[in-house]
Amino acid sequence: MVCVSSYVRRFGPLVGLGESEEAAALEAARRLDGGALDLRHNVESVAAAVVCLALERAGAGRKPVKDVATATGITRETIYRVRSRLRPHADLLFG
Numbered sequence: 001m002v003c004v005s006s007y008v009r010r011f012g013p014l015v016g017l018g019e020s021e022e023a024a025a026l027e028a029a030r031r032l033d034g035g036a037l038d039l040r041h042n043v044e045s046v047a048a049a050v051v052c053l054a055l056e057r058a059g060a061g062r063k064p065v066k067d068v069a070t071a072t073g074i075t076r077e078t079i080y081r082v083r084s085r086l087r088p089h090a091d092l093l094f095g
Contacts, residue, residue, distance in 0.1 A: 005029035007047030025054035028093035049082035
């Protein structure tokens with residue numbers, strides 16, 4: 001079974017995640033894989049949104065949605081939608 005953390009590992013180098021950003025994104029992905037939230041979206045889209053949230057939390061001085069969409073091939077609209085559903089649970093995922 002393909003899981004969110006697999007895609008986060010794949011997307012990390014494509015987006016240029018730093019070591020700490022990737023660790024945070026992987027931890028959030030593992031929590032999602034473990035059933036922390038019931039999110040009914042494609043795992044690729046969820047992974048892209050997790051990477052965006054990790055970049056935002058790290059204070060990256062760039063446009064994470066645009067960068068992630070370009071690197072992954074997932075549309076910006078999809079990333080915005082999934083990210084908006086994940087954002088209220090960011091403390092649970094990254095905390």
